[in-house]
Amino acid sequence: MRDILIITNYFPPETGAASNRIFHLADGLQKHNFKVSILTPLPNYPTGKIFKTYKGNFKHSSTENNINVHRLWIYASNSKNKLLRLIAMLSYSFSLFWFFMWSKIPKTVIVQSPPLLVAFTSVFFLRSKKRKLILNVSDLWPIAGLELGAFKKNFSYKLLEKIERFNYKHANSVLGQSNEILSHVTSLFPDKDTFLYRNYPDFVTPKISERTISKGKLRIVYAGLLGIAQGIYKLCNELDYTNVQFHIYGNGAERSKIETLISNNSELDIIYHGEVSRDKLHEALIGYDLAIIPLLNRIYGSVPSKIFEYARLGLPMVYFGGGEGEELIEQYNLGWITEASNYSKLNEVISKINPNELNIEFKEKIKASAIKHFDFQTQLQSFIHEI
Known part of the structure; x- marks a missing residue:
C-alpha cells in the first residue's frame, strides 16, 4: 500500500466544486489501495468562520471514509x-510549515493550486529528489485574478507570477483541469510532465423525469457559488422573464443582493432556494428544463465543473462563459452556447429554444454522452498509471 498526501484548501464538510473534486480524488485513490492523508484547514468555507463543530481546536485529526x-x-x-x-x-x-517540521511526509504529495501562497509553501518545503510533487492546478492565478479585475499589473502581480513559475518549475508534474492550463504551463516549462485531469463527478445518476410546466415557461436553474465571477445578480437583472422562470441554489457574496432584488421586484419570476445538500440538489436539478452556466467574463484556463455534473444528470445547458467550456458543450451536444456578457444575445438564444426539444430522449442522450466521455474511474485509472 503506497502512502500519498493531498494538500488542499478545501475539503468536506465544506461544499463546492473544489471540495468535491479533492474528496473524489482521495476516495478514489484509497479504493485503489493507496493510504491517503489530507492536509486542510479547519472547515470555514464559504462563511469565513470556523464551523461550529471544530471551533476551539488548533488541530483536528480524524479518519473519514478510510482517509x-x-x-x-x-x-x-x-x-x-x-x-x-x-x-x-x-x-x-504557517500551519503547514509547522506540520512539515514534526511529521513524516510521504514520498508522493499532491498539492492543490490555487491558492498560490499555500502551494508555494508546500512546494518550497517539500521539494526533494526523493519525493514526487504533483501540482494540481484548477485555475490559472494570477492570470485569472487579472481577468476578474482583482489584480493590476504592478509589483504584487509580478511577485505572484514569480511564485507561480516557482511552483511549476519545482513540481515533478502538473495536473490541469483544462488544456489551456496545460498549454500555459508548457509555454513556460516545455519539458514539464503534464496530465489533463478534469473535474469529473462520481455519483449514481438519478432517473430523468418528465419536464414540469410552470406558467407555460422554461424553468431555468443556476446552482453554485453566488460570487463576483459568476455574475448571478447581473444575470437576474438582465434576463427576459417573458417565457422564463429562473431558479437559484447556492450561497456567496451576492446572496443578500439577490434576495433584496427578489423582495423588491415581485414582477421578476425568480425563486431563490438557498443552499441544499448535494444529494437533494441532484434530485431537484433533474426536474428543470435547462441549467445556465454563466461567467461574467471569459477566464483563460477555466472550465466550470458544472458542465460535467449537469451532463451526468442529463440536464441540458446554456453556456454563457466562452473558452474551453464552450467547446465541450458544442463537441458533445450538451446544449446551447452564447457569447459571455452579451445578455441580449443570451435572451435571443433562450427565446429560440423549443420546449418540445427538452424531452427525455434528448436528456438521455446527454447523460449517455457524459457516462461515456466524462468517466471518473477511467480518468483515475489513467492518472494512477502516471503516478
Whole structure:
C-alpha cells in the first residue's frame, strides 16, 4: 500500500466544486489501495468562520471514509479586504510549515493550486529528489485574478507570477483541469510532465423525469457559488422573464443582493432556494428544463465543473462563459452556447429554444454522452498509471 498526501484548501464538510473534486480524488485513490492523508484547514468555507463543530481546536485529526484527515489552524476570513485574506492564507501556510517540521511526509504529495501562497509553501518545503510533487492546478492565478479585475499589473502581480513559475518549475508534474492550463504551463516549462485531469463527478445518476410546466415557461436553474465571477445578480437583472422562470441554489457574496432584488421586484419570476445538500440538489436539478452556466467574463484556463455534473444528470445547458467550456458543450451536444456578457444575445438564444426539444430522449442522450466521455474511474485509472 503506497502512502500519498493531498494538500488542499478545501475539503468536506465544506461544499463546492473544489471540495468535491479533492474528496473524489482521495476516495478514489484509497479504493485503489493507496493510504491517503489530507492536509486542510479547519472547515470555514464559504462563511469565513470556523464551523461550529471544530471551533476551539488548533488541530483536528480524524479518519473519514478510510482517509486520514488533518485539519490545521487558520485565521478564517472571507473578507473583501485583501490584507485580511492574505493573513488568512499566510496563517494556513504557517500551519503547514509547522506540520512539515514534526511529521513524516510521504514520498508522493499532491498539492492543490490555487491558492498560490499555500502551494508555494508546500512546494518550497517539500521539494526533494526523493519525493514526487504533483501540482494540481484548477485555475490559472494570477492570470485569472487579472481577468476578474482583482489584480493590476504592478509589483504584487509580478511577485505572484514569480511564485507561480516557482511552483511549476519545482513540481515533478502538473495536473490541469483544462488544456489551456496545460498549454500555459508548457509555454513556460516545455519539458514539464503534464496530465489533463478534469473535474469529473462520481455519483449514481438519478432517473430523468418528465419536464414540469410552470406558467407555460422554461424553468431555468443556476446552482453554485453566488460570487463576483459568476455574475448571478447581473444575470437576474438582465434576463427576459417573458417565457422564463429562473431558479437559484447556492450561497456567496451576492446572496443578500439577490434576495433584496427578489423582495423588491415581485414582477421578476425568480425563486431563490438557498443552499441544499448535494444529494437533494441532484434530485431537484433533474426536474428543470435547462441549467445556465454563466461567467461574467471569459477566464483563460477555466472550465466550470458544472458542465460535467449537469451532463451526468442529463440536464441540458446554456453556456454563457466562452473558452474551453464552450467547446465541450458544442463537441458533445450538451446544449446551447452564447457569447459571455452579451445578455441580449443570451435572451435571443433562450427565446429560440423549443420546449418540445427538452424531452427525455434528448436528456438521455446527454447523460449517455457524459457516462461515456466524462468517466471518473477511467480518468483515475489513467492518472494512477502516471503516478
